Amino acid sequence: xxxxxxxxxxxxxxxxxxxxxxxxxxxxxxxxxxxxxxxxxxxxxxxxxxxxxxxxxxxxxxxxxxxxxxxxxxxxxxxxxxxxxxxxxxxxxxxxxxxxxxxxxxxxxxxxxxxxxxxxxxxxxxxxxxxxxxxxxxxxxxxxxxxxxxxxxxxxxxxxxxxxxxxxxxxxxxxxxxxxxxxxxxxxxxxxxxxxxxxxxxxxxxxxxxxxxxxxxxxxxxxxxxxxxxxxxxxxxxxxxxxxxxxxxxxxxxxxxxxxxxxxxxxxxxxxxxxxxxxxxxxxxxxxxxxxxxxxxxxxxxxxxxxxxxxxxxxxxxxxxxxxxxxxxxxxxxxxxxxxxxxxxxxxxxxxxxxxxxxxxxxxxxxxxxxxxxxxxxxxxxxxxxxxxxxxxxxxxxxxxxxxxxxxxxxxxxxxxxxxxxxxxxxxxxxxxxxxxxxxxxxxxxxxxxxxxxxxxxxxxxxxxxxxxxxxx
Amino acid sequence: xxxxxxxxxxxxxxxxxxxxxxxxxxxxxxxxxxxxxxxxxxxxxxxxxxxxxxxxxxxxxxxxxxxxxxxxxxxxxxxxxxxxxxxxxxxxxxxxxxxxxxxxxxxxxxxxxxxxxxxxxxxxxxxxxxxxxxxxxxxxxxxxxxxxxxxxxxxxxxxxxxxxxxxxxxxxxxxxxxxxxxxxxxxxxxxx
Numbered sequence: 040x041x042x043x044x045x046x047x048x049x050x051x052x053x054x055x056x057x058x059x060x061x062x063x064x065x066x067x068x069x070x071x072x073x074x075x076x077x078x079x080x081x082x083x084x085x086x087x088x089x090x091x092x093x094x095x096x097x098x099x100x101x102x103x104x105x106x107x108x109x110x111x112x113x114x115x116x117x118x119x120x121x122x123x124x125x126x127x128x129x130x131x132x133x134x135x136x137x138x139x140x141x142x143x144x145x146x147x148x149x150x151x152x153x154x155x156x157x158x159x160x161x162x163x164x165x166x167x168x169x170x171x172x173x174x175x176x177x178x179x180x181x182x183x184x185x186x187x188x189x190x191x192x193x194x195x196x197x198x199x200x201x202x203x204x205x206x207x208x209x210x211x212x213x214x215x216x217x218x219x220x221x222x223x224x225x226x227x228x229x230x231x232x233x234x235x236x237x238x239x240x241x242x243x244x245x246x247x248x249x250x251x252x253x254x255x256x257x258x259x260x261x262x263x264x265x266x267x268x269x270x271x272x273x274x275x276x277x278x279x280x281x282x283x284x285x286x287x288x289x290x291x292x293x294x295x296x297x298x299x300x301x302x303x304x305x306x307x308x309x310x311x312x313x314x315x316x317x318x319x320x321x322x323x324x325x326x327x328x329x330x331x332x333x334x335x336x337x338x339x340x341x342x343x344x345x346x347x348x349x350x351x352x353x354x355x356x357x358x359x360x361x362x363x364x365x366x367x368x369x370x371x372x373x374x375x376x377x378x379x380x381x382x383x384x385x386x387x388x389x390x391x392x393x394x395x396x397x398x399x400x401x402x403x404x405x406x407x408x409x410x411x412x413x414x415x416x417x418x419x420x421x422x423x424x425x426x427x428x429x430x431x432x433x434x435x436x437x438x439x440x441x442x443x444x445x446x447x448x449x450x451x452x453x454x455x456x457x458x459x460x461x462x463x464x465x466x467x468x469x470x471x472x473x474x475x476x477x478x479x480x481x482x483x484x485x486x487x488x489x490x491x492x493x494x495x496x497x498x499x500x501x502x503x504x505x506x507x508x509x510x511x512x
Numbered sequence: 513x514x515x516x517x518x519x520x521x522x523x524x525x526x527x528x529x530x531x532x533x534x535x536x537x538x539x540x541x542x543x544x545x546x547x548x549x550x551x552x553x554x555x556x557x558x559x560x561x562x563x564x565x566x567x568x569x570x571x572x573x574x575x576x577x578x579x580x581x582x583x584x585x586x587x588x589x590x591x592x593x594x595x596x597x598x599x600x601x602x603x604x605x606x607x608x609x610x611x612x613x614x615x616x617x618x619x620x621x622x623x624x625x626x627x628x629x630x631x632x633x634x635x636x637x638x639x640x641x642x643x644x645x646x647x648x649x650x651x652x653x654x655x656x657x658x659x660x661x662x663x664x665x666x667x668x669x670x671x672x673x674x675x676x677x678x679x680x681x682x683x684x685x686x687x688x689x690x691x692x693x694x695x696x697x698x699x700x701x702x703x704x
Contacts, residue, residue, distance in 0.1 A: 062691060062700040068673050071691050073698055085545035085594065094685075097696075111543050130543035135544050181594040197596035197622035199683075207688045209695055213671060215617075245530055246588040246614055279591060281617055345591070347532050363528040363586065397637060456539045465562070477559045477592060478533040 048320035051286050052217055052252045055192040055317070059175045061209055069211040077149065077204045078160045079106040081138040082458070083179030087202035088141040089245040094389040096146040096206045105169055106142050107150040108135050108157045110459045114421055114448035116148045122154060131459060145205075156211040158424020161185040161392035165269065166426050168298025172287035172314040179409025182392045182474065183282075184275040186269035189295075190287035190317050193253070195276060215281045216250040216326040222259035224334025229508035231402070232267035233394060233472065233491035235259060236274045237339035237349045242331055248280025253327065254319065255285050261353050265294040273393045274474050277346040286318035314450060338507055340379055341476045341489040344366035348476075352494065352506050353378055370478055371486050379488065379504045385467035387418045387499040388481070389492050391446075391455035394472035395423030397430050399492040404436045406496035406510050407443040418445035418459065421453040445499065456484045470498040495497060515681035518652045521581040521606045524571050525556075525645035529663075532592035533619065535599040539593075551604030552599055556704055576646055581608045583642045588612075590619025592672050600622045613638040613657065624674040625684060630670045642693055653679055679698045 046308035049057070056072070064070035072405060084106075090304045091098070105164030111131035117123060124132045135323075142149040150156040150163060157163070161182055164170040177183060179201040186193035198211065203210055220239060239255075240247075253275050255268075263271070268285050292311060297299045302310040337351035350356060356368070358375040368375060373382075389395075389403045400422060418438050422428040428450055433436055437447045454461040455473035463469040464481030469487050472495050473480075476487040483497040488504065497507035559570050566573040583602070589612040589702040590598060599622045602610065609629040620630045631651055633641070638661070641647065650659040653675060657665040677684055 054522075061694050065677075066672060068687070071673070071688065071694065073695070073702075082542050086547055088547075090685075093533075128543065130545075134543050134545055179594060181592065196595035197594055197599075197618060197625065199596060199622065199625040201683075203668065203688055204557055205694060206685065207691065208699075209688055209691065211673070211684055212687060245591055249614065249617055276592075276618075279588065279616060292575055306587070333658070347530075361529070363530060365564075368527065369618075458539050458542060475532075475534065475592060479533045479538055480534050483538070483557055483562075 048322040048324070050217055050319040050323040050325060051190055051254055051284055051289065052192060053323070055152050055173055055175065056214060058173065063077070064213060069213050071177065072210050072212045074095055074177050074204050074208055074210060075103060076124065076164070076169055076176040077104045078164055078176065078178035079104060079201070080110060080160050080178070080180065081108045081134045082110040083198050084201055085137050085143065086198050086203055088145065090202040091145070091205060098147060098205045099208045100317040101146040101148070104147045104205070105150070105159055106138060106147050107162065107163055108453045109450070110456060111135065112451040113459055114451050114453045114461055116449055117152065127459065139227045155425050158427065159392045159395060161269070161273065162395060162423030162427060166298070166424055167191065167266070168295055168301030170296065170309070172291060173466070181276040182273050185273040185392055187271050187272040187275065187282050187284040188265060189291055190284060191315070192284065193280055194282040215394045216251045218253045218280065219328045220253055220255050220332045221257040221328070222255065223257050223330060223332045224294060225259055225262060226333050226336045229493060229511050230264055230336050230338055231491040231493065232270040234339040235333060236271045236318065237341065237346065237489065238333060238336055238494040239331065240278045240346045241339070241349040242272065243278055243329060243344050245277060246279040248275060251280050253278070253283040255278045255283060256368065258287060261288065261429065264398060265290060266396040268392055268440070269396070274346065277474060287314050291335050295338065338494045339355050339493060340494065340504060341487070342371060342373050344370055344476055344478050346474065346476060346489060350379070350434055352504070353380060353451060373408050382468070382504045383406055384416055384470050384498045384503060386463050386469040387416055388421070388453070388454040388469055388471040388473065389419070390421030390423065390453055391473040391496050392423065392452070393419060394492050397419055398438050399472065399476050400427070400431045402492040403496040406493050406500060406507060407445065410443055410500045412444035412499045415502050416499050418443070418499040419448060419454055420445050421448045422450050424450045452480055456480070457485070470495045470504065513681045513683060515609070515628060516627060516652060516653050518677045519581060520648070520650045522646045522648050523582045523584045523611070523641060524577045524580045525584045525642055526571055526628045527586055527642045528588035530588045530591055530629055531594050533590055533598040535591055536598040537595065537614045538589065542597055544596060548602065550601035555599040571645070581606055582611060582649060582651065583607050584611045585608070586612065586642070587614045587703065588614050590623070591616040594622070594632045596622045596626070599626045599628045603628050611641060624671070624678065627678065628654065629678065631660060633666055638667050664672070
């Protein structure tokens with residue numbers, strides 16, 4: 040049987056899946072899939088730990104479990120943990136305390152406050168070198184798809200499944216289908232990874248990837264840095280996909296070398312040999328294939344209330360008779376038939392697991408340097424992690440942001456999800472580098488335009504939705 | 513968990529496609545550390561005016577919606593975040609089934625683990641249900657059929673393992689825990 044399997048060309052996804060099947064699926068039961076890395080945060084874990092206690096279970100592999108707090112944490116500086124009670128709502132403070140207590144009780148290492156390694160869970164996993172090619176990675180968070188940028192199979196799960204993984208290090212899964220998305224051509228200056236993924240979601244739709252694992256491939260993907268690849272894979276879930284993957288290559292290995300949790304010495308050499316076998320074999324079959332030419336792509340902005348409602352920045356908002364579409368335009372106070380260019384903006388948010396990494400902050404700083412944030416705009420820049428913050432400050436990016444009139448904050452999910460007090464006021468319009476423009480996502484009544492860090496920074500400077508290419512110089 | 517066999521109810525209809533989990537339960541209610549009491553926040557931004565009073569025109573607030581345990585929603589229900597608070601809120605409110613033509617993957621998985629039945633129907637049946645709020649329908653898990661008021665029955669797909677667990681009121685962890693030996697064997701194999 041192994042011989043026959045070896046002869047069949049396999050995709051990257053199939054190779055990772057096959058290597059983690061503890062018990063194959065049958066008509067009656069799903070596959071038992073082993074999980075190599077379980078990321079845990081404060082919002083989706085408390086009820087799972089309660090379940091363990093109620094059933095007298097331990098965490099099977101605390102060594103494969105990595106915890107941090109990010110969703111409900113404050114982004115104002117704190118001097119001691121006592122400050123959390125002061126700056127946060129009681130429920131958020133309790134959640135943070137509970138994660139600390141749960142990690143202690145179950146022997147899980149916590150990258151908490153003052154560890155110097157805290158941050159958005161999908162930023163710190165790669166930064167620490169815990170995210171590696173060929174791994175299965177899960178977290179009680181849908182943006183776990185981010186880690187697929189390394190050629191890992193990474194997907195979000197619910198809290199019941201968080202409990203399953205804590206107790207057994209395994210999940211019950213039906214094998215998903217595969218979807219290859221090839222991006223042909225190379226886009227011009229000012230068009231970033233964020234614009235690529237928004238274009239993909241606009242093309243296949245917010246349910247276009249349902250039931251599938253996407254493999255992104257093609258010239259425009261290979262040319263991306265690891266951080267940019269993470270931006271693409273991060274939003275796979277916004278196309279409905281379980282996961283998004285990119286084949287590991289030298290860009291991947293260069294990023295990983297020397298990271299604290301990456302293999303070292305002989306182990307590194309052995310890992311490299313394994314990883315180089317992961318990319319899809321020539322002739323590997325996918326359930327679906329989509330090809331998109333991105334050579335003439337412009338910066339993208341969303342106009343509606345889901346990430347599939349997106350246009351090139353200089354193009355008019357489309358028209359449609361669909362009731363959900365009309366409802367979305369009413370909510371956004373956007374007119375069909377006109378471009379968004381020139382629309383006044385109230386808030387600009389740069390951060391999140393989509394665009395809160397060093398390269399994103401550099402991109403924003405490029406636009407902000409020597410310029411001022413418009414009087415009508417509040418600019419909030421939130422680094423993805425403690426490490427990102429240190430690195431950005433070492434380059435003086437915080438100074439550029441402050442000098443422009445922006446706020447430079449402590450790491451966390453912040454205004455992407457609005458759980459920590461950082462919200463867009465009712466009715467106000469934000470240009471945000473985050474991943475969801477759902478109604479009220481950034482606060483009740485808040486209106487969101489999703490865009491890249493340079494498009495967001497351009498809006499901050501101009502005070503209106505603006506084409507960043509005019510400011511790149 | 514209560515075993516599920518047959519659910520008979522009038523429907524409540526939210527006819528919009530792509531209803532995301534931020535609408536089902538906004539993030540500001542996720543600072544809870546339990547599963548309890550989330551029903552009061554279900555569809556909070558749509559259900560209540562800014563001053564906290566119920567909006568009379570919202571489907572769930574209409575008198576005829578009282579007591580309904582089946583929600584009919586537009587295509588791609590439950591897209592967005594992985595928050596299990598979404599099915600917890602629906603179940604706590606009193607829903608036992610959601611009918612749509614398509615569900616987001618993570619929501620569907622979460623629903624199945626909480627005794628909330630995601631019922632996928634064909635486009636024609638879906639369109640009829642969307643156009644006829646309050647219709648009295650029956651969802652039968654044993655025969656995997658949805659029966660319309662005129663007696664016409666349509667079958668719906670459901671994973672056999674999930675169906676078995678739901679019909680017997682079992683949670684899925686029991687099965688996983690029984691795999692201990694296979695899991696230990698796997699760990700030995702990959703470490704070798």
